[in-house]
Amino acid sequence: MKRFVLAVMAVAVTFTGFVHSEDAQAPIRGIGGVESLRGASELETTRPADALKRFPRDQGTIDSDYVYQPPLVPHTIRNYEVSLNVNKCLSCHSWKNAKEMGATKISVTHYQTREGQVLSDVSPRRYFCLQCHVPQADAKPLVENEFQRVDALQ
Ligand code: HEC
Ligand code: HEC
Known part of the structure; x- marks a missing residue:
């Protein structure tokens, strides 16, 4: 009888242990119903890359929305x-080449160090242009946007 009780207990322990571990290790599959505005794809699948954005040609310069904004890049990069x-x-865009290339010169600020010292070449802090300047594709906004230009630029 004692043996029987032990056996039953052993089975019970194994069983609860099994159930428990199965619970804890249950793999979390997919994206759990979370969808992004850019579309949903399961984590396990690699979806095809989005089509490259089309940058309108010859759109000239793009109006600014606020004062001191780094101008948007109006051409493909x-x-x-x-x-x-x-x-x-x-x-x-350098002062040397801008005229011949018909491009806008970088402004004087691009020659200044953060201490305000004016250098004879582009300041290292302005070297990586795309840190501040971004190209604009004619893309449909993902969410409604009611942003208004500052008064001075309207
Ligand atoms: C082949 C020459 C060329 C190259 C290379 C080039 N640009 Fe331009 N960029 C132009 C021209 C020309 C314009 C004037 C607008 C136009 O005609 O598209 C311009 C306009 C701009 C403007 C808008 C200026 C304004 O006043 O609104 C920005 C910002 C700009 N480019 C940034 C860049 C950045 C950043 C790169 C490098 C990733 C780059 N450009 C490379 C020729 C060039
Ligand atoms: C740290 C941010 C930053 C970086 C990096 C930067 N710019 Fe600018 N850029 C600006 C801002 C802000 C303006 C507008 C105000 C001004 O002229 O300083 C501007 C203005 C310009 C303009 C318009 C000038 C005019 O007279 O209207 C051009 C062209 C330009 N940048 C090109 C470049 C190029 C090319 C590079 C890389 C060599 C570059 N920028 C790097 C912030 C940046």
């Missing part, structure tokens, strides 16, 4: 390298 050795942007 695909394959424009900005690295230690090359800065493609400056091949058109």
Whole structure:
């Protein structure tokens, strides 16, 4: 009888242990119903890359929305390298090349260090243009946007 009780207890322990561990290790599958505005895809699947955005050609410059805004890039920047050795942007936008390339010159601020010292070449803090300047595709906004320009620019 004692043996029987022990056996039953052992089975019971194993069983609850089994159920318990199954619970804890149950893999969390998929995205658990969470959907992004850009569309949903399960974590286990690799969805195809989005189509490349189309950048309108010849749109001239784009109006600013607030004072001191880094102007938006009105042209495509695909394959424009900005690295230690090359800065493609400056091949058109530097003071030396801008006129010939018909591009806007970078402004004086791009030659100033953060202490206000004016350098004879682009300041290192302005070297990585895309930190501040971004191209604009004619994309449909994901959410409604009621942003208004500041008065001075309306
Ligand atoms: C082949 C020459 C060329 C290259 C390279 C180039 N740009 Fe331009 N960019 C232009 C021209 C020309 C304009 C004037 C608007 C136009 O005609 O599209 C312009 C306009 C701009 C403007 C808008 C200026 C304003 O006053 O609104 C920004 C910002 C800009 N470019 C940033 C960049 C950045 C950042 C890069 C590098 C990733 C770059 N450009 C590379 C030719 C170039
Ligand atoms: C730290 C942010 C920052 C970086 C980095 C930066 N810019 Fe700018 N840029 C600005 C801001 C802010 C303005 C507008 C105010 C001003 O002129 O300083 C501007 C203005 C400009 C303009 C318009 C000038 C004019 O007279 O209307 C051009 C062209 C430009 N930047 C190109 C570039 C290029 C090319 C690079 C890379 C070599 C670059 N910028 C790096 C912030 C930045």
